[in-house]
Ligand SMILES: Nc1ncnc2c1ncn2[C@@H]1O[C@H](COP(=O)(O)OP(=O)(O)OP(=O)(O)O)[C@@H](O)[C@H]1O
């Protein structure tokens with residue numbers, strides 16, 4: 001997958017890319033490739049077509065080298081990686097080129113349009129919006145210098161660039177998502193991540209592990225929606241889980257459960273809790289393993305599980321002797337949980353709020369639980 005991040009100087013492109021890298025480390029592979037310049041690059045061809053050999057500076061040559069790199073890495077990703085989890089991060093992609101062309105009044109030229117159309121569209125295009133004053137402050141405060149600072153009127157120059165990016169964004173032949181870079185870097189990165197990884201997280205674990213409780217708390221704290229596969233099954237059938245088990249049996253329930261989970265994994269943008277036994281179904285394990293969403297296992301001792309589920313009311317598989325049933329189910333399920341989980345969080349001796357905060361922190365920093 002190719003991600004384009006663009007915006008004027010000081011908008012926070014590199015910060016966003018760094019933040020995304022951290023957040024996506026466990027679910028996707030990140031690539032950033034820069035290839036060496038080749039003598040016959042795209043820009044030279046365009047300059048020839050334009051009859052303006054002096055039209056571009058060496059900085060723009062560099063930009064086109066990056067465009068070449070993107071074309072190559074794109075091909076590589078498709079040809080030999082072929083993985084849906086492969087991401088290439090590219091800042092300053094062809095939106096930047098468009099912006100420069102706008103500055104020079106060259107945007108309308110057919111040769112340039114042709115060049116831009118011939119480049120592969122990114123899978124996700126992000127534009128960071130920023131006030132020129134904020135961008136100038138950031139540029140002044142950072143270690144890396146910027147050519148804007150040597151302009152006679154840096155603020156005016158930044159204003160022009162901000163405007164050029166807006167215009168350039170409108171001309172792109174694909175949709176571009178704008179993110180407000182006035183927010184703190186963590187928020188910007190979290191929003192970008194939410195556009196890439198759906199659902200935000202999937203919670204798995206034994207009955208009583210706290211998937212529904214913690215999932216809801218986590219979703220609320222992130223301002224995201226929450227869904228529970230049990231509830232999705234109930235909504236789809238109009239029956240409660242115990243009624244469904246009684247009327248149709250466990251196999252019919254598992255079939256429905258597998259369907260609602262597959263749908264949620266491809267479309268739901270929030271925190272998803274799965275029913276305790278969902279991972280026993282092969283198709284669901286496969287779907288979880290090939291999803292980019294982080295899978296979080298909530299663990300608890302059988303003693304805690306038993307204390308939390310009580311007599312097992314509303315949980316048909318715990319009927320009879322809940323403690324004995326929990327022990328049996330755990331023995332069968334533990335290996336399956338381990339196969340699909342990327343993170344494991346222990347919930348014994350911790351309140352739901354503490355567990356939710358731990359999961360949130362681990363997901364933001366991609367540390368192991
Ligand atoms: N860390 C915790 N400490 C104490 N009680 C908890 C904790 N987590 C959840 N609980 C309580 O345990 C009970 C079961 O939790 P919950 O329904 O969230 O489990 P679940 O994993 O969704 O179970 P199921 O697989 O049956 O859907 C609830 O009453 C909840 O308030």
Ligand SMILES: O=C(O)C1=C[C@@H](O)[C@@H](O)[C@H](O)C1
Pocket residue numbers: 206207230241274275276277278314315316317
């Ligand atoms: O552990 C299980 O197999 C189940 C857990 C619940 O969430 C429900 O999905 C259903 O009661 C089955």
Ligand SMILES: [Mg+2]
Pocket residue numbers: 211212213228230273274275
């Ligand atoms: Mg639940």
